[in-house]
Amino acid sequence: MILMTVRSPVTLTRSTFTAMDLLAEALVTRLEPGDVVLLEGPVGMGKTYFVKAAARALGSEDGVTSPTYALAQVYQGRDVNILHVDAYRLSGMREYLDMGMEAYFEDGIVLVEWGDTIRGAHEDPLTLRIAQASTGSEARTVTLEWETGPWDDKITALLADLGEGPAP
Ligand SMILES: Nc1ncnc2c1ncn2[C@@H]1O[C@H](COP(=O)(O)OP(=O)(O)O)[C@@H](O)[C@H]1O
Ligand SMILES: [Mg+2]
Numbered sequence: 001m002i003l004m005t006v007r008s009p010v011t012l013t014r015s016t017f018t019a020m021d022l023l024a025e026a027l028v029t030r031l032e033p034g035d036v037v038l039l040e041g042p043v044g045m046g047k048t049y050f051v052k053a054a055a056r057a058l059g060s061e062d063g064v065t066s067p068t069y070a071l072a073q074v075y076q077g078r079d080v081n082i083l084h085v086d087a088y089r090l091s092g093m094r095e096y097l098d099m100g101m102e103a104y105f106e107d108g109i110v111l112v113e114w115g116d117t118i119r120g121a122h123e124d125p126l127t128l129r130i131a132q133a134s135t136g137s138e139a140r141t142v143t144l145e146w147e148t149g150p151w152d153d154k155i156t157a158l159l160a161d162l163g164e165g166p167a168p
Contacts, residue, residue: 006156009145012164013133020046023142024053026161027128030154031109033080036122038115041130046140047113050130051084054111058082072101074108081108087117096121124148 014020031037039047055062058077071089075082083104090096096118104110105122112118115127126146133139144155159165 006152006159008147008151008155009143010155010159011141011143012162013139013141015133015137015139017049017138020050020140020142021053021057023162024050025057026158028054028057028109030158030161033108034106036105036110036112036125038119038122038125038127039111039113039130040116040127045130045132047130048086050128051082051111051113055082055084058109072099074104077109083108083110085110085112085118087112087114090114090117093118093121124151126151 012023014023027037039050041047055075055077058075058080060075060077060082062073062075070086072083072085075084081104083101085096085099085101087096110122115125119125124147126144129143129145131141131143133141146152146155
């Protein structure tokens with residue numbers, strides 16, 4: 001099978017919670033230790049929801065709550081730890097790096113809500129933006145942006161998993 005290479009950005013529309021769960025699962029199960037996803041989107045768009053679905057897909061049985069007050073939490077998946085950060089109350093990259101979480105940067109999967117706040121702290125993040133697809137509905141658009149080849153391969157595989165064609 002020839003996989004065509006996709007180019008960032010890619011936008012997917014998910015109409016239901018279940019579809020969002022499947023997207024989270026398809027993405028997170030392709031991630032490797034050291035991968036970082038910066039989640040963006042307004043309050044209530046589903047960033048925490050996405051992290052919950054991702055953690056469940058990796059076999060974490062820990063309940064995922066919004067870590068807006070805890071700032072950071074670690075969930076134990078079957079094979080890999082997930083570091084979940086909510087950067088909303090962080091002043092920036094310096095405060096983030098001072099949290100003492102570096103051990104997870106290489107050995108875990110890092111998912112950061114309000115990731116723009118700490119952009120620059122990680123070399124090669126995937127950005128995932130969630131937006132409302134239409135007013136008052138649970139449909140969401142999810143836009144993925146990245147810069148390097150390794151993400152090309154992962155996103156190509158992700159789109160194939162989801163039965164989405166590569167971007168033209
Ligand atoms: N397709 C969807 N995906 C995720 N959340 C959704 C969706 N449709 C509706 N919601 C609702 O949107 C809210 C998202 O909340 P949350 O994940 O805490 O947002 P955020 O972390 O972005 O502030 C939840 O109340 C959830 O039930
Ligand atoms: Mg949140």
